[in-house]
Amino acid sequence: MEALHLDYLAVAALFGIGLYMLVAKSNLLKKVLGLNVMQTAVFAFLVTSGMVRGGDPPIHAEATAPPYASPIPQAMVLTGIVVAVALTAVALALIVQVHADYGTIEVDELKERP
Amino acid sequence: MRAWALLLVALAGGALVAAMLALPPVGALEAPVHEHVGRAYLERGPDATGLENIVTAVLLHFRGFDTFGEVVVIFTALAALLGLPLAGLAPGRDGARGEQAGTDDGSAETPDIPISPVVRYVVRTLSPFIALFALATLAQGHSAPGGGFQSAAVLAALFVALALTAGRRRAARLLPPTATAWVQASAPLAFVGVAAVGAATTGAFLGYPDALPALRAAMSTALEIAIAVGGAAILARLFLALEG
Numbered sequence: 001m002e003a004l005h006l007d008y009l010a011v012a013a014l015f016g017i018g019l020y021m022l023v024a025k026s027n028l029l030k031k032v033l034g035l036n037v038m039q040t041a042v043f044a045f046l047v048t049s050g051m052v053r054g055g056d057p058p059i060h061a062e063a064t065a066p067p068y069a070s071p072i073p074q075a076m077v078l079t080g081i082v083v084a085v086a087l088t089a090v091a092l093a094l095i096v097q098v099h100a101d102y103g104t105i106e107v108d109e110l111k112e113r114p
Numbered sequence: 115m116r117a118w119a120l121l122l123v124a125l126a127g128g129a130l131v132a133a134m135l136a137l138p139p140v141g142a143l144e145a146p147v148h149e150h151v152g153r154a155y156l157e158r159g160p161d162a163t164g165l166e167n168i169v170t171a172v173l174l175h176f177r178g179f180d181t182f183g184e185v186v187v188i189f190t191a192l193a194a195l196l197g198l199p200l201a202g203l204a205p206g207r208d209g210a211r212g213e214q215a216g217t218d219d220g221s222a223e224t225p226d227i228p229i230s231p232v233v234r235y236v237v238r239t240l241s242p243f244i245a246l247f248a249l250a251t252l253a254q255g256h257s258a259p260g261g262g263f264q265s266a267a268v269l270a271a272l273f274v275a276l277a278l279t280a281g282r283r284r285a286a287r288l289l290p291p292t293a294t295a296w297v298q299a300s301a302p303l304a305f306v307g308v309a310a311v312g313a314a315t316t317g318a319f320l321g322y323p324d325a326l327p328a329l330r331a332a333m334s335t336a337l338e339i340a341i342a343v344g345g346a347a348i349l350a351r352l353f354l355a356l357e358g
Contacts, residue, residue, distance in 0.1 A: 005139070005140035007140060008131075008134045008137070008140065009131070009134075011130075012127050012130040012131050012134065013127075015126070015127070015130060016123045016124075016126065016127040016130075019122065019123050019126055020119055020120070020123045023118075023119040023122055023123075024115060024116050024119035024120075048140060049137070049140075049145070049147055050147050050148075050152075051140065051141050052141055052142075052143055052148065053140075053141030053142070053143075054141075055141075055143075057259065058156060058167070058168040058169055059166055059167045059168065059169075059257065059258060059259070060159065060160045060166040060168070061166055061257060061258070066156075067143050067148075068156050068168070070147045070148050070152040070156075071152065071155055071156065071159075071168040071169045071171070071172050072147065072151065072152050072155065072172060073147065074169045074172075075169050075172040075173050075177060075180075078169070078173060078263055079173075079180055079181065079184045081263075082184045082185075082187065082188050082263065082345075083184065083187055083188075085188065085191075085349070085352075086187050086188045086190070086191030087191070089191050089192070089195055089352045089356065090191050090194050090195060092356050093194070093195045093198050093355070093356060094198070096356065097198055
């Protein structure tokens with residue numbers, strides 16, 4: 001039970017909120033927002049997992065000393081953020097295109113079209 | 115639909131919490147993430163890369179391939195966006211924007227909701243400091259929190275703030291169309307260049323010459339600058355494109 005840290009519970013909650021937005025909302029823009037919330041949950045989880053209690057950031061300087069937080073999750077999250085930005089940009093562009101072509105970005109209205 | 119979604123969320127959340135129960139405690143130094151390569155990077159990082167910030171060292175040296183792919187991904191996103199026939203993205207629109215300035219009655223400059231003078235003044239007053247902060251973030255990336263990507267994000271945020279307050283057309287002047295294509299591609303191009311230098315000096319793609327610390331530092335710095343400038347240019351262009 002020790003593992004069930006409050007941060008991890010917050011991550012699970014954030015992930016659930018994002019997943020709900022992605023699945024239940026009919027508005028494409030809200031779906032993308034939900035996807036972003038889910039991504040944020042994953043980033044928070046990764047960074048939390050690399051943390052050390054009472055540790056320093058992974059920078060070798062005079063002011064820091066071991067134990068250091070693990071640098072790998074932080075570097076991975078940096079990569080992940082960039083990919084998330086790229087994904088969001090393309091998704092938003094496609095939504096703009098859908099709106100230009102059909103005049104709506106509601107999925108249930110789009111489904112009724114031939 | 116909503117009930118199914120809630121069921122799905124409950125299942126996913128339950129699976130997540132169940133999996134989290136099996137994780138090592140938060141912040142424990144015995145966790146696997148602090149063993150193996152993580153520890154090796156921390157111990158060997160400064161000597162092997164010349165960088166004190168191990169996150170930067172992981173990004174540019176130990177996992178340089180990942181970062182190469184990363185900058186290609188964001189560049190590809192921009193290319194995909196510019197390839198879509200969006201209303202605001204027609205070819206030559208950048209050039210046409212300037213020409214239409216007189217006839218366009220400045221409608222693009224007058225947002226539906228007028229910008230508050232307070233906001234405009236604050237953004238204008240703070241922008242040099244934001245730019246300076248971006249520069250500092252970039253310059254200290256080797257030895258303190260910061261680096262190319264963070265600097266790019268700050269610069270792009272500055273551009274968005276300026277575009278929202280000073281008007282898109284005036285902000286777009288910061289991105290002259292003739293230069294931006296190369297600037298936007300600068301991060302992937304810099305990686306190719308550095309990889310070529312590495313191949314020439316060490317025989318390995320993206321290898322860093324440990325025997326030549328000055329060259330090694332120059333290669334890291336070139337990558338960081340290219341990531342900052344190129345990333346900011348790409349993010350700014352993405353914003354302009356989506357603002358349509």
